[in-house]
Amino acid sequence: MTTTSPVPVQVATGARRMPYGALIALMLMSFLLVTAEFLPNGVLTEMAAGLGVTPGQAGQTVTVTALVGLVVAPTVGLIFPRLDRRTLLVVMALAAGASGVLAAIAPNLVLVLLARFLLGAAISAFWAMSITVAAHVAGPERVGRAVMFTSAGMSLATVAGVPLGVVLSELVDWRATFLIIGVATALLAIPLRVSLPSVPATQAASIRILVDTVRRRGVGLGLAGHVLIVLGHFLAYTYIRLALERTPDVDAGIVVVLLALFGAGGLIGNIVIGLVIDRSLAFFGVFAPVAMAVAVIGVLLLPGAVVAIGAAVFVWGMFFASWLIIVNAWVGHRMPDRLEAGGSLVVVGFQGAIVLAAGFGGILVDSLGVEANYVIGIVLLLVGAALFGASNRASSRADVGER
Helix, strand or coil: CCCCCCCCCCCCCCCCCCCHHHHHHHHHHHHHHHHHHCHHHHCHHHHHHHHCCCHHHHCHHHHHHHHHHHHHCCCHHHHCCCCCHHHHHHHHHHHHHHHHHHHHHCCCHHHHHHHHHHHHHHHHHHHHHHHHHHHHHHCHHHHHHHHHHHHHHHHHHHHHHHHHHHHHHHHCCHHHHHHHHHHHHHHCHHHHHHHCCCCCCCCCCCHHHHHHHHCCCCHHHHHHHHHHHHHHHHHHHCCHHHHHCCCCCCCHHHHHHHHHHHHHHHHHHHHHHHHHCCCCHHHHHHHHHHHHHHHHHHHHHCCCCHHHHHHHHHHHHHHHHCHHHHHHHHHHHHCCCCHHHHHHHHHHHHHHHHHHHHHHHHHHHHHHCHHHHHHHHHHHHHHHHHHHHHHHHHHHHHHHHHC
């Protein structure tokens, strides 16, 4: 029976070497899942034509993955309360692989959406469990460095994954592209099974445990800050092309270069911040969203300076890509006995912010222009930074009180 009393997570301890094989397998899974998630973005025209639907309808294949995440992330631990988490990740790799294969052979949009439902479940389960698995294989004192690998996979997908899908679709077609990514993800189940140690299930993340976790000192503030930071980012980033095209000299080619700079900044940020986050969590928890806000201000206020915009986009990418490292390290350090619950709450907040940004941001752009999105995004990033900083101070006071 599920209880709400703390159950310590059994994690690897001792001064041993980092298990790079297992962490690289997790990074590859992150890379393939995020590549598959945003694959329709790069093949939308061909996909819509092949299915006989409009591009807007085909674009719902991306939306459905985020919506599924809102349901799966907080319930996956409850659905599989005793299943070894290594086995769960292996099953999710197979499910994501099946999603790609089904999307490749689906004759209509309805079946493609059902296939993408599988993918959304796999993505949410992976991110909800990744902190637990990372803490187990690397040790609680190095959870930030371990999470760096999964976050790096996501950043690599933004730089190379989606463009890779576009290249594949040009060489073959969109259906074969889905098939290739799906088969590659399914095959990843083998190295995941071989390289990861057994990771026993901890507490099932029931609604009662989730609520109890949020009520801990500083946790609610931190999660609120996390949601506002992600929402502020996506309000601006979702419409970054419109913002960049305010500069007269910026054409489609320069937009591609600027977006590549965003991804390159993300890769560097993952490495640099991932190496030091376990010792600098409180600092980067505030500095990263403030740096993002400054970068967004630069994109908004420097429409005539392409080089300056490039620098701002690079900084923006560097600190947003590292945000998952920061917030996951925060979970690992602040609630080590509730890793699955904390991971689920982080994913719910992330996916919910994406859905809000897509809907609310579209209304703002159509009614007030892209500048309104950027101004509100900047405010949300700064407020989120303040809340996240306050959560760390509240948690520190609670730790002192307990001692």
